Amino acid sequence: MQRLLSGVGVLGVGLATVGAAINSTLYNVDGGERAVLFDRFRGVLPTVSGEGTHFLIPWVQLPIIYSVRSTPRSIPVTTGSKDLQNVNITLRILFRPHEQKLPWLYANIGQDYDEKILPSITTEVLKAVVAQFDASELITQREVVSEKVQELLMERGNSFGLILDDISITHLTFGREFTEAVEMKQVAQQEAERARFLVEKAEQVKQANIIRSEGDSIAAKMLAEAFVKAGDGLIELRRLEAAEEIATALSQSRNVAYLPGSGQNLLLSIPPN
Known part of the structure; x- marks a missing residue:
């Protein structure tokens, strides 16, 4: 019985040794990888191994694994x-x-x-x-x-x-100097745009004043011609219009009372309390 067990033990050791020897002759290359073999006697071999399991000479050849993924x-x-x-x-x-x-x-x-x-x-x-x-x-x-x-x-x-x-x-x-120069240039451009806007605005105001002055001059000229043609009648019309405006303003004041008279309207001014 002891001899049988001893024989089984020796067989197991032998199989393990054979398995280890077989494993030492194999190497695996995973997906997305490639392998190069370095031979101790011949140097780097020119062949490239693709994915899968490959053979090598134990203790003589060494696999070098490279990734070929991006x-x-x-x-x-x-x-x-x-x-x-x-x-x-x-x-x-x-x-x-x-x-x-x-x-x-x-x-x-x-x-x-x-x-x-x-x-x-x-x-x-x-x-x-x-x-x-x-x-x-x-x-x-x-x-x-x-x-x-x-x-x-x-x-x-x-x-x-x-x-x-x-x-x-x-x-x-x-660099910092160039960045600061660009920022200063942008600020200068913005200031120039603002100055140009102010100049254009002043020019527009000037044109508006000129047009307004010309309009007032024409209106004054037309009014003078109307006075000459109409005589005292136009002056009397303007006086009546002014009197009507004054009467309307006084009638809406809280400190003025309206009293009926003999054919004429009387406005009584009452001093405020």
Whole structure:
């Protein structure tokens, strides 16, 4: 019985050893990943392993796993414009490695290729593009700037085995001096607009006064001509109209009483209490 149990134990140990040996010859590549094999005798192998389970030589070959999904990264850069203004730009990049160039990437740059490549080429391209535009043009021609940056950056990324799926400018500001100068310019423009409005208003008032004076002059001339033609009759008419207005105003006053007389109206003024 003891011999049987001993034999079973030895068999179990043997199976475990065989299972461990088999597992050491396999490696898995998950979805969205690719693998590069490093051989201790031959170096980095040129083949790239896709998704699934693959074989390797234990203790001789080592799998290096890379993600080939698009990965976002924001890179801030400070550079100068054509008119020597400081410009702060943040570029957002969606990148992934070219699958066929993964062996070259691992052999020459390493697994942290994005840390070594992207900041360098982004700074280089942004400095070259921004230096072609004035500070005001960077704002008014932002689409043109973005297209130039995208074209040059994709070309530079491709030379390092990177595929840039999307490039966009997410942040664009200028130095404190330029910002203050722009604000002062806006204030000056607003003051100029206000001054222009006041000048136009004064001109309109002047024109209105001229027209009013001309109207009064014409009215006075017509009134004088009417006096000459009508004689004392027009003067008497104006006197009666004035007397009627005075009588109406007095009759509506609380301190004046109306007394009937012999054919004439009498207005009695009563002093206030």
